[in-house]
Amino acid sequence: MKKVSFLKIEKVSKVYQENGAESAVRVLEEVSLEIKEGEFVCLMGPSGSGKSTLLTVVGAMNRPSEGRVVVDGIDVYGLSDEKRADYRREYLGFVFQQHHLMPYLNTAENAMLPLATLKMSAKEKRNQAMMVLERVGLADKALRLPNQLSGGEQGRLAIARAIINHPPLVLADEPTGALDTRTGREVMEVFLDLNAQGQTIFMVTHNPDNAALAHRIINICDGRIVDEMKEG
Amino acid sequence: MRISTIALANLKRRKGKALFLTAGISIGIGTAVALLSLSNSIREEIGSQLDRFGANIVVVPQSNNLALDYGGVAVSSVSFDVKQLKNQDAVDLHDIPYRDRLSVVSPKLLGAVKVEDTEALLAGVNFDDELKLKRWWQITGRRPVAEDEILVGYEVARVLGLIEPVAMAEMTSHSSHGSHGGGQFKISRERLQIAGRQHRVTGALAATSGPEDRMIFASLAHVQQLLQKSDQLSLIEVSALCKDCPVEDIVHQISDRLPHAKVSAIQQSVRAREHTIERLTRFSAVVSIVVLGIGALMIFTTMMGAVVERTKEIGVLRAIGFRKAHIIRGLMIEVSLISAAGGIIGWGAGMLAGWFALPYFAETEISFEIQPLLAVGAIAAGLVIGIVSSFYPIIRASRLDPSEAVRYV
Numbered sequence: 182m183k184k185v186s187f188l189k190i191e192k193v194s195k196v197y198q199e200n201g202a203e204s205a206v207r208v209l210e211e212v213s214l215e216i217k218e219g220e221f222v223c224l225m226g227p228s229g230s231g232k233s234t235l236l237t238v239v240g241a242m243n244r245p246s247e248g249r250v251v252v253d254g255i256d257v258y259g260l261s262d263e264k265r266a267d268y269r270r271e272y273l274g275f276v277f278q279q280h281h282l283m284p285y286l287n288t289a290e291n292a293m294l295p296l297a298t299l300k301m302s303a304k305e306k307r308n309q310a311m312m313v314l315e316r317v318g319l320a321d322k323a324l325r326l327p328n329q330l331s332g333g334e335q336g337r338l339a340i341a342r343a344i345i346n347h348p349p350l351v352l353a354d355e356p357t358g359a360l361d362t363r364t365g366r367e368v369m370e371v372f373l374d375l376n377a378q379g380q381t382i383f384m385v386t387h388n389p390d391n392a393a394l395a396h397r398i399i400n401i402c403d404g405r406i407v408d409e410m411k412e413g
Numbered sequence: 414m415r416i417s418t419i420a421l422a423n424l425k426r427r428k429g430k431a432l433f434l435t436a437g438i439s440i441g442i443g444t445a446v447a448l449l450s451l452s453n454s455i456r457e458e459i460g461s462q463l464d465r466f467g468a469n470i471v472v473v474p475q476s477n478n479l480a481l482d483y484g485g486v487a488v489s490s491v492s493f494d495v496k497q498l499k500n501q502d503a504v505d506l507h508d509i510p511y512r513d514r515l516s517v518v519s520p521k522l523l524g525a526v527k528v529e530d531t532e533a534l535l536a537g538v539n540f541d542d543e544l545k546l547k548r549w550w551q552i553t554g555r556r557p558v559a560e561d562e563i564l565v566g567y568e569v570a571r572v573l574g575l576i577e578p579v580a581m582a583e584m585t586s587h588s589s590h591g592s593h594g595g596g597q598f599k600i601s602r603e604r605l606q607i608a609g610r611q612h613r614v615t616g617a618l619a620a621t622s623g624p625e626d627r628m629i630f631a632s633l634a635h636v637q638q639l640l641q642k643s644d645q646l647s648l649i650e651v652s653a654l655c656k657d658c659p660v661e662d663i664v665h666q667i668s669d670r671l672p673h674a675k676v677s678a679i680q681q682s683v684r685a686r687e688h689t690i691e692r693l694t695r696f697s698a699v700v701s702i703v704v705l706g707i708g709a710l711m712i713f714t715t716m717m718g719a720v721v722e723r724t725k726e727i728g729v730l731r732a733i734g735f736r737k738a739h740i741i742r743g744l745m746i747e748v749s750l751i752s753a754a755g756g757i758i759g760w761g762a763g764m765l766a767g768w769f770a771l772p773y774f775a776e777t778e779i780s781f782e783i784q785p786l787l788a789v790g791a792i793a794a795g796l797v798i799g800i801v802s803s804f805y806p807i808i809r810a811s812r813l814d815p816s817e818a819v820r821y822v
Contacts (some may be wrong), residue, residue, distance in 0.1 A: 238730065241734055245813070262737070263736045263738070266731065266735060267734065267736070268734075268739075269731075269733065269734045270734020270735075273734075275732050277729070281725065283726065285423060285424070285425065285426035286419070290422070293414040294414065294419075295734055296414055296420060297416050297735075298735060299414065303415075308415050308506045342733070359620035
């Protein structure tokens with residue numbers, strides 16, 4: 182796993198200028214934030230507050246209108262498009278709310294999807310996939326298709342895919358949002374387990390119970406950070 | 414797990430769409446292959462027919478005295494020529510290296526003769542060879558066999574009153590009636606005096622609009638005797654099979670063998686053949702281009718639809734670190750596999766279609782050859798059409814901004 186001294190978001194603003202609209206929509210307003218290695222940070226806020234936009238900005242997928250995102254001293258948006266793709270592959274793991282698994286690939290293949298572009302032997306990739314599936318408790322379901330897994334299992338598979346590259350930072354956008362309470366808890370337990378093993382996690386959630394499990398809770402409203410709570 | 418694994422899995426998942434695209438390319442390639450192979454075979458047939466039907470080389474004596482004309486070919490006034498063509502020349506002509514390609518050699522002696530009160534052109538021919546050469550001739554009656562038997566051209570027969578029209582009722586009861594333009598005729602007078610000797614008219618030619626309409630035909634030996642030109646020839650008509658060799662080569666070889674004769678190719682025949690073949694090839698090319706164009710358009714629209722449909726998937730792949738080049742590679746693998754399959758199936762289907770269709774287009778039995786080069790061309794064409802028509806949709810997919818795609822994630 183690459184070591185990240187810190188992830189620093191410096192005065193990030195995001196303005197959407199819709200086609201034909203006279204006025205621009207400011208989704209983020211000078212957001213500044215630091216995430217330390219090994220931290221579990223939850224981002225909370227009402228719908229439309231800019232949580233998901235901030236997550237995609239941190240995820241090097243959504244160029245901010247102003248401000249910088251710096252990882253290991255590198256300005257992420259100063260990189261070329263292709264380098265930014267490499268950055269996403271090497272530094273980040275994404276867990277999406279709808280999981281977005283490839284329905285035509287089995288569990289093991291879905292897990293090793295980020296390895297598809299790497300020059301590794303098929304055996305190495307498979308071993309790595311089995312290790313990560315073991316870690317999330319899906320090793321015995323490696324050959325199943327996503328539609329043959331329960332909601333909780335799909336969530337765990339999405340996490341397996343996010344961490345197979347050993348990324349320094351895992352970004353999760355409401356990973357339990359589409360799950361019932363029991364399966365949501367099941368997925369959260371995987372995150373807690375990962376974090377306990379040193380994985381840095383930045384998670385967007387609506388669920389205060391999930392947020393309470395994090396080291397730090399950041400509340401965002403109308404694109405601004407309005408509150409920050411630390412554990413204990 | 415490689416990019417190709419994803420591409421293959423995607424093809425398996427979207428079997429219907431993959432089959433649809435493959436079918437589209439197959440139809441385009443198949444049509445082109447069928448037309449090309451058909452036109453190749455028909456070209457062969459036309460070439461063979463044009464080579465066989467009618468003379469394409471004429472051998473005449475070297476002469477400066479042009480007195481008579483036969484089919485656009487000047488026939489010298491025999492009595493003043495120094496270097497005469499002899500019967501042996503028609504035999505010697507078979508000694509040339511390309512002798513296997515000589516289909517028909519028809520020697521002739523021509524001369525103006527007095528026929529009753531008028532003058533006509535009398536031709537001495539070997540009827541076996543002449544009838545092979547002039548397959549379009551329609552004879553009312555029968556071909557001459559005996560020495561004093563003659564075959565008359567339509568105009569000669571009409572002017573000399575050798576034929577008369579046939580009434581409709583008679584036409585149904587008699588089978589040996591000739592036709593001229595829109596009507597029918599029969600031989601009404603069988604005796605004709607030529608150069609003071611009686612001859613029997615055994616047959617009359619239907620109108621051809623050619624020089625033979627104004628000619629009388631008898632056996633070569635008889636005409637040589639009648640015109641007192643024993644062993645002499647006015648010209649030799651040659652039908653050469655020049656499908657795979659330039660007619661000029663045969664002309665040169667005959668010229669070398671008969672240095673005292675003037676040998677020339679009938680350019681009209683060669684040009685007509687080239688023109689016919691060119692038109693056929695052009696027609697096939699245009700139809701193939703249109704069908705392939707429609708196929709390409711179909712692939713383009715299907716791929717554009719596929720890109721829209723897969724925006725989410727492409728967005729996820731970009732989000733987890735796939736470069737644009739990786740997206741392009743994956744989609745290119747899919748398109749290449751579909752296109753290659755389309756090319757192979759199209760080639761097979763085209764060859765089959767051509768094979769089945771050939772008897773309906775060809776008049777004679779000709780061979781249908783499997784051309785391995787055409788298979789390579791079909792696969793290459795399938796790949797080019799598939800890749801070119803998918804190029805823009807694929808590039809567009811690779812340029813999907815993850816920030817756009819993440820609207821879905």
